Amino acid sequence: xxxxxxxxxxxxxxxxxxLSGRTQELNSRYLAQKLLTxxxxxxxxxxxxxxxxKIIECINEIRKKYTFVFTSGGIGPTHDDITSECIASAxxxxxxxxxxxxxxxxxxxKLQNIKLNNARLRMARIPTGSNLINNPxxxxxxxxxxxxxxxxxVPNIFKSMVENIIKKLGNQNSIKSKTIKxxxxxxxxxxxxxxxxxxxxxVSIGSYPFEKGEIKGTRxxxxxxxxxxxEKVGILIKKLx
Amino acid sequence: xxxxxxxxxxxxxxxxxxLSGRTQELNSRYLAQKLLTxxxxxxxxxxxxxxxxKIIECINEIRKKYTFVFTSGGIGPTHDDITSECIASAxxxxxxxxxxxxxxxxxxxKLQNIKLNNARLRMARIPTGSNLINNPxxxxxxxxxxxxxxxxxVPNIFKSMVENIIKKLGNQNSIKSKTIKxxxxxxxxxxxxxxxxxxxxxVSIGSYPFEKGEIKGTRxxxxxxxxxxxEKVGILIKKLx
Numbered sequence: 001x002x003x004x005x006x007x008x009x010x011x012x013x014x015x016x017x018x019l020s021g022r023t024q025e026l027n028s029r030y031l032a033q034k035l036l037t038x039x040x041x042x043x044x045x046x047x048x049x050x051x052x053x054k055i056i057e058c059i060n061e062i063r064k065k066y067t068f069v070f071t072s073g074g075i076g077p078t079h080d081d082i083t084s085e086c087i088a089s090a091x092x093x094x095x096x097x098x099x100x101x102x103x104x105x106x107x108x109x110k111l112q113n114i115k116l117n118n119a120r121l122r123m124a125r126i127p128t129g130s131n132l133i134n135n136p137x138x139x140x141x142x143x144x145x146x147x148x149x150x151x152x153x154v155p156n157i158f159k160s161m162v163e164n165i166i167k168k169l170g171n172q173n174s175i176k177s178k179t180i181k182x183x184x185x186x187x188x189x190x191x192x193x194x195x196x197x198x199x200x201x202x203v204s205i206g207s208y209p210f211e212k213g214e215i216k217g218t219r220x221x222x223x224x225x226x227x228x229x230x231e232k233v234g235i236l237i238k239k240l241x
Numbered sequence: 242x243x244x245x246x247x248x249x250x251x252x253x254x255x256x257x258x259x260l261s262g263r264t265q266e267l268n269s270r271y272l273a274q275k276l277l278t279x280x281x282x283x284x285x286x287x288x289x290x291x292x293x294x295k296i297i298e299c300i301n302e303i304r305k306k307y308t309f310v311f312t313s314g315g316i317g318p319t320h321d322d323i324t325s326e327c328i329a330s331a332x333x334x335x336x337x338x339x340x341x342x343x344x345x346x347x348x349x350x351k352l353q354n355i356k357l358n359n360a361r362l363r364m365a366r367i368p369t370g371s372n373l374i375n376n377p378x379x380x381x382x383x384x385x386x387x388x389x390x391x392x393x394x395v396p397n398i399f400k401s402m403v404e405n406i407i408k409k410l411g412n413q414n415s416i417k418s419k420t421i422k423x424x425x426x427x428x429x430x431x432x433x434x435x436x437x438x439x440x441x442x443x444v445s446i447g448s449y450p451f452e453k454g455e456i457k458g459t460r461x462x463x464x465x466x467x468x469x470x471x472e473k474v475g476i477l478i479k480k481l482x
Contacts, residue, residue: 015447016445016447016464017447017449017462018270018286019273019282019283019284019285019286020273020274020277020282020283020418020462020464021269021270021271021272021273021274021277021283022418022447022462023449024267024270025266025269025270026265028262028266028288029259029262029265029266030262031262032260032261032262033261033262036261036262041260041261042260042261042262043260043290044260044287044288044289044290044295045259045260045286045287045288046285046286046287046288047269047285047286047287048285049284049285050447054285076427076448076450077427077428077431078427078431078434078435078448079431079434079435079438079439079446079448080438080446080447080448081448114426114428117428117429117431117432118432119427119428119429119431119432119435120428120431122431154450177261177263185355186317186318186319186360187318187355187358187360187361188358188360190318190319190320190358190360190361190363191358191359191360193319193320194319194320194360197320197321198320204257205320205321206256206257206258206263206291206321207317207319207320207321207322208258208264209317209395221258221261221263223257223261
């Protein structure tokens, strides 16, 4: 995205199941849409494997580049859930059992008559200095450490954690966009569109072809935080129809 | 993924429409599944914006890390299609009109009685030293330069280009996987599963929770290129049922 936001972000999706093509990744799109409503752009998404060194390296690179970082996946109870220990390593802090997180798990499992065994207790290990992120679905919390938000990978739990975060981020310069449909092929309007784009360097103007039966058309998406500028560009683009 | 393949890869998805959440990214999963059938693992996916410096930097980083790199998006006729020029810059080569590509476009547009204007002719600019990748749908070719394959972003065109590539890559050590469904929650089997995983360090053993009505269960995915090893691990994991 062009620099249409003062608040930027990177999303890190952690999990072999995505890289193998077994699971379709859906969390980053959901989060990107939510973030735009509060004026945060997603500037980069990385999908990386469950490999300790790669996770640590990626976290440390991305957290320096953007206002916020969001991770998805790897905070469950099994041997391949290594995100929390990687975050602790990346920040150089300990990973103790968090008393608040442990209580959340105790209450949740007690209600279900399930034993809080050592594997489940792993989910209460939280890097020192973090704030918990509530998980209304299965209790095991996410957490925030500095500008990094660590969220579950299971989509419904991920979404419930995102809801919590979005409220806390507050709304600054929410980003608006307008889509204009033109029943001409991209190649037909490309030159004039390019002229418009070069006049408005700070506006993101995307061009996306579509086909509907015989019609080859183009959707133009104008994105900016200032509605007036979007309208101004929109008037010029409508002339391409 | 663990080092279960001698041939590795990275996928770079280029496009603001993905980062804004406007479009759901589907190409990387399709490609990952196809690559596994010929023994190539996907080790990383990056989704990056239509920004020249970011594309060049990403290409140059990723092409050194893996056997192959695949890019998706940004090779159309409009101002925001900048992938080809970025690839040329990354490799330090020119971006002339390719005679073969131009002919393909001429024939395609002639048949449809459409003018091959300057915008469309941009799609014939191919970095020096590349081989073309056939596009049976809309003629404008992708290309391969060294270990980097540059493909269209539009899903049906992307898929048709992938078909071509997969044939050329040949089959070396195709990667197999076996999924075992266990009707116990992850937290219930996690400790024993961890023991098995530590016995088989070269085998990728993923654990994925599911819920079906009242049942909380776990799918275990065992991945390796050697079927016999998968069977061996499978026997141990079935004992967790």
